[in-house]
Amino acid sequence: MGVQIAGLIGLYGGATIGILGWWFGRRLANKNRGLDELYEHIWQKARSISWYFTLVSVYIFFSLLLFGIELNVAMVLGIMLTVHLASWGITGMILSINMSMENPLKPSRVKFGIAIVAVSLISFTVLSITTGNWWFLIASIPPTVIGLISALTPERTVE
Structure with a gap:
């Protein structure tokens, strides 16, 4: 059961970090007028x-x-x-x-x-x-x- 919990943490933690990285990246690019x-x-x-x-x-x-x-x-x-x-x-x-x-x-x-x-x-x-x-x-x-x-x-x- 411990492996499955670690897998869930990795799966959803990775997705959360990826979405946050994407959001912060777009926010910084928008400030620098990079979203053209x-x-x-x-x-x-x-x-x-x-x-x-x-x-x-x-x-x-x-x-x-x-x-x-x-x-x-x-x-x-x-x-x-x-x-x-x-x-x-x-x-x-x-x-x-x-x-x-x-x-x-x-x-x-x-x-x-x-x-x-x-x-x-x-x-x-x-x-x-x-x-x-x-x-x-x-x-x-x-x-x-x-x-x-x-x-x-x-x-x-x-x-």
Whole structure:
């Protein structure tokens, strides 16, 4: 029973902290006149793109079911929520950085970085599900960080 209480505290405590962070962030952005049309466009586009990532994750889970792998509903929903929120945040961050830079990021570098992140997360998640060992997900952290750095670092020009 203690694990379930800790899970409830984590679930609702995390949601509460997330909502408070979002609210304070928007309040500060409003004071600095940061909630303009460009901001709305960037985050609307990010939400739209994140649904494509969520759709891919749904197809991956359906494929795993067709291959006979048993999946836990809570695990699947948790991973789908993580995929959706992470892709939304990362896409919004990339678009925000790209719109505020003098020289925009090269789309090929961004796509390459996102591909590294997606392939590593999908591979290690499938490996974790098939083996039942969730420690494999920790191995996905280094390639994910490398992919993010690759996607968000502008190309250096030598002058």
